[in-house]
Amino acid sequence: MIEVQHLEKTIGKTTILKDISFTMEAGRMYGIIGPNGVGKSTLIRLLSGVESPTSGEVRLEGRTADSYGRKELAKWLAVLQQGGLASAGFNVREVIMMGRFPFQNWLGEEKKDVEALIDDALAAMGLLELQHRRIDELSGGERQRVALAKVMVQEPRLLLLDEPTTYLDIGYQVQLLDTVKSWQRERSMTVVAVLHDLNLAAHYCDELLVLNEGCVEAFGPPSMVVVPELIQRVFRARAVVLPHPATGVPQLLLQPGETF
Amino acid sequence: MKLKLFMYGGAALLLLAASIVISLSIGSSGLPINDVWGILVHQLPWMDGGAGQWDAGSIAIVTELRLSRILLAILVGACLSLAGAGFQGVLRNPLADPFTLGVASGCSVGAAFLILFGYQTVVGIWSVPIVAFFTGIIALVIVFALARARGVMNIETLILSGVIVQAFLGAFVTFMVSLSQGVVNEIMFWLLGSLSARGWEHSQVVLPFLIVGLPILLRYAQPLNLFVFGERHAAHMGINVERTKLIVLITSTLLTAAAVSIAGVVGFVGLVVPHMLRLLVGPDYRILIPLSAIGGGIYLLWADTLARMALSPKEISLGVVTALIGAPFFAYLLYRRKVQQGGSS
Numbered sequence: 001m002i003e004v005q006h007l008e009k010t011i012g013k014t015t016i017l018k019d020i021s022f023t024m025e026a027g028r029m030y031g032i033i034g035p036n037g038v039g040k041s042t043l044i045r046l047l048s049g050v051e052s053p054t055s056g057e058v059r060l061e062g063r064t065a066d067s068y069g070r071k072e073l074a075k076w077l078a079v080l081q082q083g084g085l086a087s088a089g090f091n092v093r094e095v096i097m098m099g100r101f102p103f104q105n106w107l108g109e110e111k112k113d114v115e116a117l118i119d120d121a122l123a124a125m126g127l128l129e130l131q132h133r134r135i136d137e138l139s140g141g142e143r144q145r146v147a148l149a150k151v152m153v154q155e156p157r158l159l160l161l162d163e164p165t166t167y168l169d170i171g172y173q174v175q176l177l178d179t180v181k182s183w184q185r186e187r188s189m190t191v192v193a194v195l196h197d198l199n200l201a202a203h204y205c206d207e208l209l210v211l212n213e214g215c216v217e218a219f220g221p222p223s224m225v226v227v228p229e230l231i232q233r234v235f236r237a238r239a240v241v242l243p244h245p246a247t248g249v250p251q252l253l254l255q256p257g258e259t260f
Numbered sequence: 261m262k263l264k265l266f267m268y269g270g271a272a273l274l275l276l277a278a279s280i281v282i283s284l285s286i287g288s289s290g291l292p293i294n295d296v297w298g299i300l301v302h303q304l305p306w307m308d309g310g311a312g313q314w315d316a317g318s319i320a321i322v323t324e325l326r327l328s329r330i331l332l333a334i335l336v337g338a339c340l341s342l343a344g345a346g347f348q349g350v351l352r353n354p355l356a357d358p359f360t361l362g363v364a365s366g367c368s369v370g371a372a373f374l375i376l377f378g379y380q381t382v383v384g385i386w387s388v389p390i391v392a393f394f395t396g397i398i399a400l401v402i403v404f405a406l407a408r409a410r411g412v413m414n415i416e417t418l419i420l421s422g423v424i425v426q427a428f429l430g431a432f433v434t435f436m437v438s439l440s441q442g443v444v445n446e447i448m449f450w451l452l453g454s455l456s457a458r459g460w461e462h463s464q465v466v467l468p469f470l471i472v473g474l475p476i477l478l479r480y481a482q483p484l485n486l487f488v489f490g491e492r493h494a495a496h497m498g499i500n501v502e503r504t505k506l507i508v509l510i511t512s513t514l515l516t517a518a519a520v521s522i523a524g525v526v527g528f529v530g531l532v533v534p535h536m537l538r539l540l541v542g543p544d545y546r547i548l549i550p551l552s553a554i555g556g557g558i559y560l561l562w563a564d565t566l567a568r569m570a571l572s573p574k575e576i577s578l579g580v581v582t583a584l585i586g587a588p589f590f591a592y593l594l595y596r597r598k599v600q601q602g603g604s605s
Contacts, residue, residue: 024509045492045601048337048496050492050496069500070495070498070499070500070501071498071499071500072498073498074496074497074498075498078496081490081492081493081496085489086488086489086490088488088489088543089538089542089543090485090488090542090543090544094544098485098497099497101482101486101497101498101499102497102498104482106478106481106482107482107546108261108478133549234509
């Protein structure tokens with residue numbers, strides 16, 4: 001699904017990413033983790049094809065990401081951006097309908113009847129009661145659910161999430177990731193998510209890619225990646241790793257003091 | 261969406277028709293309404309032209325003066341209002357408008373140069389709007405360059421840059437006026453924005469720009485809707501952002517150039533009309549753009565009727581009327597933005 005080879009990205013005079021290579025397979029959920037400012041969002045932008053690499057290449061289903069037309073790519077690749085939706089005068093239903101843009105003609109019409117699709121997405125994100133409310137009347141968490149519902153109706157094969165749980169209460173963080181996960185399984189979609197919560201990442205992702213100083217520090221299943229030595233090296237935080245009592249997934253407990 | 265468009269569109273067209281009827285019936289010559297309509301009816305192709313019943317002067321007042329001027333007011337208003345909607349959509353800036361961005365002043369430099377030095381028809385009747393378009397684009401590029409800091413354009417900074425460029429170019433145009441040999445009074449009138457002493461041939465210059473510009477903006481209405489969540493969001497949704505920006509900016513500037521080269525700098529039309537419509541019909545550009553064209557026509561028709569009737573028989577310039585309405589409106593928008601920002605931070 002995704003092949004990245006010797007990817008390098010320089011913005012201004014700063015090299016954000018240097019020599020990154022990895023392969024991600026279809027139908028799996030991947031997490032990208034790493035300290036702040038390490039280039040996680042830049043990597044997502046390169047994967048989505050809106051930016052071109054300084055050198056190296058990103059291949060999506062065999063073709064370089066920037067060789068696709070924008071509309072062509074939007075028919076199967078969706079991105080949930082960091083920070084959620086801005087204020088706008090549109091109501092919830094209208095915003096979710098925008099997710100169908102890649103399939104519409106210039107009047108905003110398409111052959112397929114999408115009302116049922118919209119209703120499903122509204123129901124899945126618990127937005128049915130809010131559907132006629134204006135976006136600028138909603139809370140940050142509600143807007144993030146609208147953003148996810150909008151991405152759902154786009155029916156992508158590849159979904160890129162950039163810190164989707166920021167601004168969400170812990171309840172909604174779990175709910176959002178549960179939704180993405182079950183949806184990923186149902187449609188055997190590929191998901192790549194930048195996550196800052198390592199414990200959630202370990203639970204939901206099949207494999208984790210650790211970025212550090214513009215390079216791939218580690219790439220593998222959570223049991224391989226979430227280990228004290230690596231956490232210490234990459235995040236400079238002392239931690240204890242324990243299996244989750246219910247699921248057995250490795251979970252991190254931070255240990256205060258003696259940081260350096 | 262379609263039903264809404266037909267409903268509002270139909271209502272707007274009715275309002276436009278009513279406005280035309282009223283505006284046509286009043287004027288400084290004191291011609292009775294019966295005669296106005298009698299003359300008009302007789303102008304229909306299968307009628308005799310009414311030459312026997314009315315004197316040539318009255319016929320000329322109705323057809324050459326009022327009717328042509330009404331049409332021109334509608335066309336110029338539609339152009340400016342569409343341009344405003346286009347600028348606001350693509351820049352995601354509610355304060356943008358041909359006037360506040362300095363584009364109108366940019367256009368006026370080119371137009372004034374040709375008019376003042378008598379080159380109006382170097383390459384036919386299109387000379388003025390085409391040169392105005394290029395100077396308008398240059399002004400826009402300068403405004404963007406001034407406003408852009410680290411790749412980001414702040415809403416207020418952009419408008420401030422527009423005001424700076426506008427002040428400079430305005431002075432430049434006045435300077436050119438001082439140099440010219442022409443009748444200063446008439447040129448000053450054009451500078452302030454006016455539709456007086458214009459005829460059918462001027463409508464013929466503006467109309468093609470509207471015929472080209474309106475469908476282009478309509479085509480980009482849905483992409484403009486998606487711009488509301490930011491350019492990168494639009495790119496993720498499958499929009500070619502750079503191309504959309506370029507085409508909408510060029511089309512809006514072209515519409516501005518057409519309006520300015522005929523009517524001078526008539527300010528704030530593109531600011532007032534789309535905003536009023538947003539309050540009425542919501543933010544959807546698929547409805548907003550066609551209605552802006554009609555609404556701009558209605559608005560400018562009334563502004564011009566006011567301009568020619570308020571101090572009748574003396575005329576005040578159209579730009580004065582639109583500024584008297586538009587500037588307080590602009591202040592209100594600025595104030596509301598401040599309140600909203602204060603509330604959210």
